[in-house]
Amino acid sequence: MDSSEHDLYRAAIHGDREAFEMIIRTQSRALFAVAYGILQNREEAEDVVQDTLVKAWKTRWRVRDPEKFPAWLSTIARHRARDLARRHRSVPFPLESEEPIDPANEEAATLLREKEMGDEVRNALATLPELHRAALTLRYFETMDYATIERTLGLTNGALRGILGRAMETMRKRLRPTLATLE
């Protein structure tokens, strides 16, 4: 973390609203990724990010170490997302198909295939441990480098490799048939 970022977090902790808004600009996408990893639902994830930001602003004085600010934000987001998931995840998320697709239309068929693959990936993702999901979504949503992901998730140095390694392994095993269809 460079010193300007550090200063930004410290200012935010001390109540500088402008600094906090800057953090919203820089961190909310990452928070969205974390929340999505747990919920697999964009609308819910967005709500979670919203709640997280408000809660973070109200309880920002709890953070003593500005270095840990991003990790703290993502922890709030994870808790919120988990609560939400627990509350109504008994009802499985319906996979609605909107309009019927004409198989003759090649482009539409490709899109259909893409959509199916997306569902499979999401289903596989849902079986991973929560932390693994968050790591994957941060990586694939934001193309973050490992150091940034570790900072965002509050991991110690080097732990992420193992986590992503296991996450990718599990995903591969679950999606092996799908992978085989890819050329």
Next chain:
Amino acid sequence: MPNETIHEEIESWLAADVHDQLSNDERAAFQSHLAGCPACRALQEEEKKMNELLERTLAKEAADPAFEERMLSRFRDKVPASSGGLGSFFAGLTRLRAAQITAVAALLLTLVQVGKIVTGESGNYPRQQKTFASSFRPQAAQAADEERTIVTGSNIPTAEEAPANPAPAFRRELNSKSNEPRPDTSAMSANAIDELKKDLDDKSKVAGMPLKAPQESDRPTDAGALGGTKPATVPAAPPVTPADNRKLIRNAQLDLQVTNYDAALQRLTALAAEEHGFIATQNSAKLPNGKLQGTIVIKVLPENLDRFLQKARGLGELKNQTLGTDDVTKAYFDTDARLRNAKRMEERLLDMLKQNTGKVSDLLQVEKELARVREQIEQMQGELKYYDALVQYATVTVTLAEKDLNEPAAFLLKETANLSLFSADVEKTFGEVKSALQNAKTQIVQSTLDRDNSGQATARMTLLIAPEESDAVIARIKSMGRVQNYNLQTERIAQNGSGMSDTAKVERDKVQLNLVISRTGEEQAVQQTSLRIVTSAVTDKVAQLKTALSQAGGELRSSTFSRNPDGQEVANITLRVPMKNYAGLIESFDKLGEVKDLSVQRNDQPSTTANPETAPADVNLQIYSPGKIVSDESGIVSTIRRTLGQGVAALAWSVRMIGVALAFLAPWGLALGLVSWLVVRFAKRRG
């Protein structure tokens, strides 16, 4: 990194590999493991497919470009700047302070803080609010008019924003269309979305690009879009190749060993000119042995770097080469994007100044903000220039060293001699040595003369002798006493370097002589004899022996005498005689008594320089008398005497016992007598 570790942890390596997070060394180790492990290779293939699938499916679920702005505006709706802020700010402050100082101080300080906050903040809040309103709201309004909404909306560039990568963007459009349009996204005008979509459609058809570009092309294209070179709404422009837009800082390091430094430098200069490069810095140093060594920094165009290195390697023997590339693409375009944001901010601030409607305090605030933004802009421009300069040329650092760089300039021969002299008169010899040295080119570094309790004297000297005279001086000192030990060490010390050299000079240093003159011969005896002599009169014989010893020129080294209770006398004697008198002395022992248990041990040491005539022989000798068979205490007379004594003692004991018994009975007898006398008297009076 050992191969087995990679194999065991292959999953984390695979992930780090597809995510491009391995360092250069790690990647090399990983590749070499894969080369020898088909199982891991198969896994890698699968991992790549997995990565691709995730990029195709998962990546498009990421937050949309207007996400941050939406979050921000909702946050502002939910947490208005004026309320809550003060309270929680105050709470936060007191919490922080309270943890750090003692209770009383905390209370006082908090009161002061409260006072400050109340007075300071109350004036600030409305103004701040106004700043937000004027600086951010127009942005949204403005953005709605612009076609570049998508880019403006986000501060953090990600692959998702790359419209040149049509599939995810296209899908996202479909998604946002299928969902009901959000009121918040009004920033994106329907117009812009339609146009964008049309463009994307056109492009995917016209350019015939695959649905998903390979991973590597993501970043550059995305970067290109953000870099402002290709506006988001002009995707019809030809696709940008990775090499065009990557900001790579290339540098290389060469260690060369050459025969002639100057010639090599000239050729290097010529080579640099051939490849349109130039010598940036050059420094060289001449070592004491006349060899040259230097470092040259050359700048060449990055595309010519490999050819240049190939040629430069021919200059001499390659000792080491490293080639590195530093990818600053992300940092560069991040800075670039921030720079453009800052410039936009500057424009808006300028507009606000021009409109000139607010109060003076507002204007001052704007001025302050403007100064801050301009400082940021300058800093970022500087950063970009710096990157540009680094990227424009590749840096080659060549270290040239002439052959045999470490060859020593000279050798120094350092001799150290240790000499032990035996002398009967240490003081005299010590004086002789000193006077002998006065004329020679000799320096006495240290000299001591010690005398111990037994009157033995030892002289120690340390001398430095000029090399040309050392042999003569040492020979002379040797002649002054008996040499007990002499050794000479020669050390060859290389100066300013190491290893062999044919050209280096050899110098002799002064010879150091450590001299010890002593009387006690540390010399080991050539012959050790041990024997026992039985005689009736031990003391007399010992006296005789001592006389014989002094005649033989020997030396008594130790002598003990003891007498046992049974009358046996034992004398242990250690003596030393010169070898020439040894035989005579041993013969004289026969006169002393019966010689028993004679054993002789001879140590011939070829190294001893001692004269065989004067070499010492040690004799350990025990003279003893045979013990009396019956000791004094067990003889007849003493037994009778003892028995009688015991009888008398027994008698005396019984007498004592009787006395004791009488002493016990007497009082009772008296008492009984008295009673019976009274009874008799009473009876007589009655009767």
